[in-house]
Amino acid sequence: MTAPARTAHRYVDVEGVRVFYRESLPDRADAPVLLLLHGFPSASHQYRALFDRLGSRYRLIAPDHPGSGHTEAPAGYTYSFDRLADLTEGFVRALGLTRFALYVFDFGAPIGFRVAERNPEWIAGLIVQNGNAYADGLSEAARDLLAQRPDTPGGPERVHAELTLEAVRGQYLTGVPDPSLVAPDNWTLDHHFLGLPGHREAQAALLFDYHTNVESYDRWQAWLRKHTPPALIVWGENDPFFTEAGARAYRRDLPDAELHLFDTGHFALETHAEEIAPLVAGFLDRLNEEWR
Template sequence: MTLLADTSPISVPARTVHRYVEVDGVEVFYRESLPERADAPVLLLLHGFPSASHQFRRLIDNLGRHYRLIAPDYPGFGHTRAPEHFTYSFDRLAHVVEGFTERLGLTRYAMYLFDFGAPVGFRLALRHPERVTGLVVQNGNAYLEGLSDTARDFIALTPETPGAESTILGLFTLAATRAQYEGGTTDPALVAPEGWLLDQHFLDQPGRKEAQLALAYDYKSNLAAYPAWQTWLRQHRPPTLITWGTGDPFFTESGARAYLRRDHPSPLLGSRRRPHPRRHRPAQPPHGGGLRTCRLPRLDWTLPVAPADFTGSRSGRLRVRPGGWPGGPGWASARRAPSRGVRGGG
């Protein structure tokens, strides 16, 4: 038997460490890549509900050799351990993440804001605008027009609303968690089950459902903060990449376009035309790509994204040459190429 040598390059995953650091009595768990360069740009990965830093594990594998990727678990999520009487609110989550960045000595970083990561990250940006080198926003809402009717009804719930607690607790079941991953996807077979099973494992830990219940009631504090976030965007105009799943039942595509229309006309916007699950996207990009982009007026632009091949939808395929994240040493240029029939999924 003759064996033919495969001369294609082999991508070696990044070395990643998994550690805890104490912040005001909270044992914060985090993942951190060990890049090849000591001065590699820093990207702070802020996860969504109901997940934790593990949702970024494949992103870290793929990019962590060239960038210092750091992903903490918030209190009430993942492996992070909070005191029994910790008060769960978005202000408190941001306070802990702020302390976390200071314990690690982070003075300049871009932020990946996904879902719950937006209210945490924008609070950090308001407190330390000088530290933020850029943003990647994925279904991270900052505008009232980005809220669906379902989201508005959910956010309006209070502890005094009849049936509110049972409605919210219904989100913390295995069926609901699985739906976060598979809902709207064209082929659920492409979605690995480990994501929702691990999320559910943490949701079922003692005290976790109570923590999530408190955060659900507190979500309306984010709506009150939207004007401050929008003012920050107008004043600072950080390099920004916005990508959005149009099948999101809570945060609609209008929220993505509001960034461009109202406060930050220069970022790049990408969205998927077909419905797809928004929760698992950062954690499990398919081989060869993962973000789907809409057709933009111009097909040649500068992208603040990491080295990868992103599979386009009807607009064809976007091949991205090595560059850098916002605030990094380089940028990636992208051009539309003919579609090769590769379909995204996860």
Template structure:
């Protein structure tokens, strides 16, 4: 008699493969200086903390797959800045959208959650926000994961330099900054430089553009674009912090990034010679195409450096 389906499923070699338990991701708000700041959190409460700071024009959703990959072993926390994602977004007349104030909010967010020892993941806009935080509170930072987060003039492409030249008082600067806030440009940031665009989900750029198209959001992004030059002025201070504190550092870099070029990745080795560097054959949003490569590198780095 043929075995029943129940018997066949329970027989050795025929049972369902064990599926690793996926982490539970919680979606919460914290109040920081009167603003409701959205954040994602997962992982054991007593595990090493990785604070993830997102880039432009995205939000904490850019880390959703990394949360699944690492959230069972580490406590991952990713906020949305004001004016991004699900966080409160007051009009520019009611809130000063500057990189200094984004750092103020992230600093207050850490204090609201009682975060005072963590590794820091910085990507794109996350680098100027996170490095401001690090120079204010070096005692908080137990390690640094840099993914296409620039802190050296070496890493500025011609396209990036043109973007940074836009600032208040420069004729046509606001119009040029607004011109990049389109679906075509948002999509190109995800697919540009990738080896296989079919590996890049359209969900990321579609959601980013949804938020960009909400009332008032483009005005916010123009204000931040016109303030970006203040980050370049801070590069020497951030480099000094790296030289002085030598945090355990992992640098992950998509070499085909149209904004932040490979020399910017290698420049970190000048100030943190023991940094671990991986230059990857992809573009700006490296996690989108190469998460299976990147997640194990982060896992190994955190396991070695965060206790």
């Protein structure tokens, strides 16, 4: 019988930010390390299904980004993807990580690609779940949202409309054939965190800054071609923002990438953790053979 997974919940100070993170406590001290970067508008709790299923075998580490979850940023903190990548890089150094697989989703993808671009020697492998890096993967709804700027007429209203309870619920349920499989705790908790002081403004700032990620796509694709990390792509194919084409596009630059599409929406782990967890485990096991 497999031992139950255990998870520690910790804080570390990085560049004046009190970063909250969850870390699994595997049975082996030399267990492979997987760094998981969460997406919008959630936090590290979105990976609880993987922690429960894989935490006894692998060292899973998932921080909350500033402006999300339990992480505490000082007043006046500047929210941009460059800044969050700086913070994540500092977080990795603070934990003493030197080699790990990287799991990126949604906002976590542009943060993770920035970190990988600066520190390619850290990245043993890449797992992408609905984390876009190709223009092919941007739906019309995504293009409309990402075109907004603070000074665009109606821009602030359009962006803040994505931060309502109804919009957050829609992110979880759109494209899911059986919505009863998605626990309402998800959007309730995410909406709670959005209501914390400064969080709603932080997420709006990041949505306004997202265009810098699209402008970086060519550079990240070049990084993939140059470094060719082993890659696993798992994708909810009914995602209303990041489409199936964005998943398939990775294989232009990583032709050996393993690709799995699931009949679900943006938060694929909510409905398909039973299928995705063994794929992640198999991927990490193969990487571990190479590490050894």
